[in-house]
Amino acid sequence: MPILDAHHLTKTYRIDHRDITVLADVSLSVEAGEFIVINGSSGSGKTTLLTLLSGLDQPTSGRVFIDGREITTARETELAPLRNRTIGFVFQSFHLVPSMTAVENIMFPAELSGDRDAARRAAELLAQVGLSPRADNLPSQLSGGEKQRVALCRALINRPKLIFADEPTGNLDSENGRIVLQQLIDLKDAHGATLVMVTHNPEIARTADRVLPLKDGRLDD
Numbered sequence: 001m002p003i004l005d006a007h008h009l010t011k012t013y014r015i016d017h018r019d020i021t022v023l024a025d026v027s028l029s030v031e032a033g034e035f036i037v038i039n040g041s042s043g044s045g046k047t048t049l050l051t052l053l054s055g056l057d058q059p060t061s062g063r064v065f066i067d068g069r070e071i072t073t074a075r076e077t078e079l080a081p082l083r084n085r086t087i088g089f090v091f092q093s094f095h096l097v098p099s100m101t102a103v104e105n106i107m108f109p110a111e112l113s114g115d116r117d118a119a120r121r122a123a124e125l126l127a128q129v130g131l132s133p134r135a136d137n138l139p140s141q142l143s144g145g146e147k148q149r150v151a152l153c154r155a156l157i158n159r160p161k162l163i164f165a166d167e168p169t170g171n172l173d174s175e176n177g178r179i180v181l182q183q184l185i186d187l188k189d190a191h192g193a194t195l196v197m198v199t200h201n202p203e204i205a206r207t208a209d210r211v212l213p214l215k216d217g218r219l220d221d
C-alpha cells in the first residue's frame, strides 16, 4: 500500500465570478521510503499541491489517502493528530516560536502528543545536526541555516512516516542549503521516512528517487 495516494486532484479558486484552476486532475502515488521532488516554474501549483497532499487545505475535487486513510473527508479532530504524529513539515521560512529556545521548539510537538522522552530525543536530534551547543539559544540568536536545522529536528521528533518540505533551502545560501538538505536526507533515512519536497533546484532534483514536474497545474507524464 502506498504511504501517499492522490486521485484526480483539482483546485479551483473563484475570483471576481471567474473560476481559476490552479491544479487540474493531478494523481500520484508514493511508496514508503521514497524521496520525491515536485518541481515546476513559479506559479505552476507546487505549493498548492503540497497543501492538499498534507491536508492543510481541501481540494475542490479528488481524494487524498495517507497510510490508507482518506484525509479529504476527515474531520479537523481526526486531522490534528495525523498532522502531529504521522506527518512532519519543513517550510521555506522556519516558523520557529521566537520565545522558545532551540531545544524547546524541537520538544514542542512531542510534548503535545504526551511523549515523556521529549527532552532526551530533542537533545539527540540536536546532536545529530551538530547543534548541541545551541540548545538553549533563542531563534533570534541563530543563523538561517541553524534555524532550518532546528526546524528539521522539530519535524522529525515524532518519527513521522511522511515528511513534506516546501523549498526548505529556499532562504539559505547554497553552502547552507547543501548542509540542510544532506541532514534532511540523513534524518529521513535514519527514520525510514518518506520525503515529498517542493523545489525548483535542479541539483536537489537529481538526488531524488523520482521527480514529478508540474506545468500549469498538471503533472507532465
Ligand SMILES: Nc1ncnc2c1ncn2[C@@H]1O[C@H](COP(=O)(O)OP(=O)(O)OP(=O)(O)O)[C@@H](O)[C@H]1O
Pocket: 013, 015, 022, 040, 041, 042, 043, 044, 045, 046, 047, 048, 049
Ligand atoms: N488563495 C488563492 N487564491 C487565488 N489564487 C491562488 C491562491 N493561492 C494560490 N493561487 C494561485 O495559484 C497558482 C499556483 O500557486 P502556487 O503557490 O501553488 O505556485 P508555486 O508553483 O508554488 O509557485 P512558487 O514557485 O512561486 O512558490 C498561482 O497562479 C497563484 O497565484
